[in-house]
Amino acid sequence: MAELNMIQAVNLAMREALADDESVVILGQDVGVDGGIFRATIDLIEEFGEERVIDTPLAESGIIGMSVGMAVNGLKPVAEMQFSGFAYQAFHQIENHVARFRWRTSGRFTMPIVIRMPYGAGVRALEHHSESREAYWAHTPGLKVVIPSGPRKARALLAASIKDPDPVIFYEPKALYRSFKEEVPDEPETLVIGKAEVVRAGEDITMIAYGAMLPRTMEAAERLEKDGVKAEVIDLMTVSPLDEETIITSVKKTGRVLVVHEAARSFGPGAEICARINDKALFYLEAPVNRVAGYDIHPPYFAREHHYLPSVARIVDEARETLSI
Amino acid sequence: MSRRVAAQIDDIEYLSILDETGKVDKDLEPDIPEDILLNMYQAMLFGRRFDERMLKLQRQGRIGTFAPIKGQEAAQIGSAFHLRKTDWLIPSFREAAAQIWRGATPQDIWLFAAGYNEGVNIPEGAHDLPLCVPVGTQLLHAAGIAYGIKYRKEDGIAMCFHGDGATSEGDFHEGVNFAAVYGLPVVFICQNNHWAISLPLSKQTRSETIAQKAVAYGIPGIQVDGNDILAVWAATKEAVERARTELCPTLIECVTYRMEVHTTADDPTRYREEDEVAPWRKRDPIDRFETYLKKKGLLDDKAIKDLNDAYQEQLLKAWDDTEKRIHELDSADPLSIFDDLYEESPPHLEEQKAYFKNRLQKEAHNG
Numbered sequence: 001m002a003e004l005n006m007i008q009a010v011n012l013a014m015r016e017a018l019a020d021d022e023s024v025v026i027l028g029q030d031v032g033v034d035g036g037i038f039r040a041t042i043d044l045i046e047e048f049g050e051e052r053v054i055d056t057p058l059a060e061s062g063i064i065g066m067s068v069g070m071a072v073n074g075l076k077p078v079a080e081m082q083f084s085g086f087a088y089q090a091f092h093q094i095e096n097h098v099a100r101f102r103w104r105t106s107g108r109f110t111m112p113i114v115i116r117m118p119y120g121a122g123v124r125a126l127e128h129h130s131e132s133r134e135a136y137w138a139h140t141p142g143l144k145v146v147i148p149s150g151p152r153k154a155r156a157l158l159a160a161s162i163k164d165p166d167p168v169i170f171y172e173p174k175a176l177y178r179s180f181k182e183e184v185p186d187e188p189e190t191l192v193i194g195k196a197e198v199v200r201a202g203e204d205i206t207m208i209a210y211g212a213m214l215p216r217t218m219e220a221a222e223r224l225e226k227d228g229v230k231a232e233v234i235d236l237m238t239v240s241p242l243d244e245e246t247i248i249t250s251v252k253k254t255g256r257v258l259v260v261h262e263a264a265r266s267f268g269p270g271a272e273i274c275a276r277i278n279d280k281a282l283f284y285l286e287a288p289v290n291r292v293a294g295y296d297i298h299p300p301y302f303a304r305e306h307h308y309l310p311s312v313a314r315i316v317d318e319a320r321e322t323l324s325i
Numbered sequence: 326m327s328r329r330v331a332a333q334i335d336d337i338e339y340l341s342i343l344d345e346t347g348k349v350d351k352d353l354e355p356d357i358p359e360d361i362l363l364n365m366y367q368a369m370l371f372g373r374r375f376d377e378r379m380l381k382l383q384r385q386g387r388i389g390t391f392a393p394i395k396g397q398e399a400a401q402i403g404s405a406f407h408l409r410k411t412d413w414l415i416p417s418f419r420e421a422a423a424q425i426w427r428g429a430t431p432q433d434i435w436l437f438a439a440g441y442n443e444g445v446n447i448p449e450g451a452h453d454l455p456l457c458v459p460v461g462t463q464l465l466h467a468a469g470i471a472y473g474i475k476y477r478k479e480d481g482i483a484m485c486f487h488g489d490g491a492t493s494e495g496d497f498h499e500g501v502n503f504a505a506v507y508g509l510p511v512v513f514i515c516q517n518n519h520w521a522i523s524l525p526l527s528k529q530t531r532s533e534t535i536a537q538k539a540v541a542y543g544i545p546g547i548q549v550d551g552n553d554i555l556a557v558w559a560a561t562k563e564a565v566e567r568a569r570t571e572l573c574p575t576l577i578e579c580v581t582y583r584m585e586v587h588t589t590a591d592d593p594t595r596y597r598e599e600d601e602v603a604p605w606r607k608r609d610p611i612d613r614f615e616t617y618l619k620k621k622g623l624l625d626d627k628a629i630k631d632l633n634d635a636y637q638e639q640l641l642k643a644w645d646d647t648e649k650r651i652h653e654l655d656s657a658d659p660l661s662i663f664d665d666l667y668e669e670s671p672p673h674l675e676e677q678k679a680y681f682k683n684r685l686q687k688e689a690h691n692g
Contacts, residue, residue, distance in 0.1 A: 029521075030522045030523045030524065032523075033596045034523030034595050034596050035595065037522065037590070037591070055523070055524055057490075057493035057524070057528070057529050057530070058460055058461075058490035058491065058493045058494060058524065058529065059493045059494050060494075061494075061495050062493065062495075085458075085459070086459055086460075088459075089459065089462075089494070089495075089496075124389045124390075124440065125389070126389070126390055127458055128458045128459060129458075265677070266673065295662070295663070295678075296666075296673065296674055297662055297663055297666055297674075298666075300442060300659075300662045301437070301440045301441055301442045301444075302389055302440035303439060303440030303651075303654070303655075304441075304442075304659050304662055305440075307659050307662055308662065311688075313688060313691070314684060317684075317687070
């Protein structure tokens with residue numbers, strides 16, 4: 001067991017994948033000699049060489065377009081977008097090709113690609129460095145969207161994403177990169193993509209979160225406990241495809257739901273979760289499904305970004321609202 | 326049927342007038358009025374002092390990440406100096422010297438760097454875009470602006486800055502191509518500072534020069550010593566005239582060097598050796614221009630000291646002003662985070678704003 005932060009855990013998953021499977025390659029801007037601007041790929045070029053840990057020219061679309069070709073020809077690219085805010089320069093390659101190749105070729109060519117990108121606010125960064133736009137990717141058929149909430153899960157989910165036969169957008173909450181450490185097992189570990197986890201059991205309310213909002217939601221649950229509220233917390237881990245079963249089972253038990261995400265409220269994952277609950281568990285609800293989300297604005301420059309991010313206090317208050325207490 | 330030369334490609338010129346020792350090529354020396362020479366020197370010096378102060382502010386934790394300009398002052402001032410008020414400046418994110426020359430204030434730049442949207446404060450009538458973080462995207466904006474100039478038959482041009490890294494982006498190709506196809510009055514200034522974060526120029530492109538990329542688009546391209554203010558000035562003068570009178574874009578490659586970090590979040594010791602940086606210290610654009618101006622009798626050590634003293638004082642005051650402004654903004658309510666999304670704010674956004682206001686009161690109440 002080693003105590004790792006999330007960035008080290010991400011690095012470990014890639015190192016294991018490179019060692020385990022010769023078809024895995026890493027590519028992106030500054031991923032080689034520099035070890036990645038967040039150090040996610042540190043020391044990988046030394047260990048696996050520049051043919052497998054590839055510093056690319058500055059071109060996001062180029063990185064993803066190359067990945068498509070690599071995947072067609074039997075490689076398993078793990079591509080890095082330096083920030084999710086720059087991934088839009090590769091949007092057309094992702095939407096037009098990564099998400100469609102299997103379908104377009106009737107399964108002849110598949111896209112076992114992982115596109116890693118740091119997302120989210122709270123690190124005093126520049127414009128385009130703080131957004132949480134997972135809904136773009138989750139809205140695209142053919143893509144999977146995975147978002148870890150801690151080091152151990154990051155390692156296991158990234159390992160699973162690289163093994164997955166389909167393209168995965170691996171959205172890394174950069175606010176959590178170095179915020180805490182966790183024990184990560186020495187032996188390889190994977191989690192099932194498309195499966196959520198009940199990380200805290202309770203019967204009064206279901207709180208659903210993922211990524212950087214999970215620790216805040218857990219803290220809110222602890223605070224609610226002091227008032228005698230037993231909150232169940234689900235760590236979604238995969239935003240698409242959604243684990244309906246885990247959600248619905250919990251909702252049937254608690255009858256009250258609060259979804260927490262930092263992505264903007266309108267058309268965000270919370271809206272889809274709400275719709276699924278309406279479909280499958282409407283008559284179990286004792287209150288409308290509630291959402292705590294980012295406002296429908298661009299994250300303000302960093303002096304005011306804390307106003308954008310859902311706070312623990314806001315999560316607690318909205319949970320109380322849902323509980324009518 | 327034949328196999329013949331399909332196109333004759335002109336040689337790509339390299340222009341250097343003032344070498345690193347401060348020696349000037351008399352045949353190439355442009356005839357620049359003395360007051361303009363001094364103005365350019367002052368703008369470069371102020372840019373350097375501003376940049377140094379900004380780095381200190383960042384290291385003290387008073388402002389956030391930014392991209393230093395050290396070493397690129399000649400490339401920015403020698404080019405932007407040709408712009409009239411009515412011309413457009415389209416920067417990337419490493420052009421503080423050019424932006425200040427155009428009228429941006431240190432106060433605003435620092436306010437922006439301290440994380441306040443109010444720092445982007447473009448006065449009505451100013452033809453300056455804010456800095457552009459997504460690499461290379463601004464080249465197309467320059468083409469669009471220039472299309473407007475041409476369409477309305479205005480007497481203006483657009484000057485667009487970008488770096489060597491941007492030349493790998495698709496938007497670089499599209500921007501230069503559109504400008505060429507439509508015959509637009511754009512001057513593209515490539516500040517080739519040899520590094521895109523950790524990627525050296527040699528891994529960015531196999532082209533011997535960036536200037537030669539212009540040939541593929543059917544427009545003129547020239548490479549200049551980007552640390553030589555006279556060369557940058559002379560090449561840009563030609564390009565600006567060509568844009569104004571012939572509606573023809575030009576690509577100018579200013580060969581310079583990123584003396585500092587990419588941004589303050591970067592650690593260059595991971596990927597470049599001091600041996601590589603050292604020769605560029607001797608090629609400093611300000612040092613050689615000082616030598617030149619001293620030889621011309623336009624500058625002496627006392628004048629340089631006086632300027633430096635004045636700038637230091639000006640910058641101290643600018644930070645004081647910035648802090649005051651930060652204090653004012655922190656004291657005001659932050660409802661402005663809902664501003665400027667639309668001309669008319671839709672109902673759901675107004676509802677969220679009211680909710681936010683309510684939460685502010687609640688959280689203030691709960692301490």
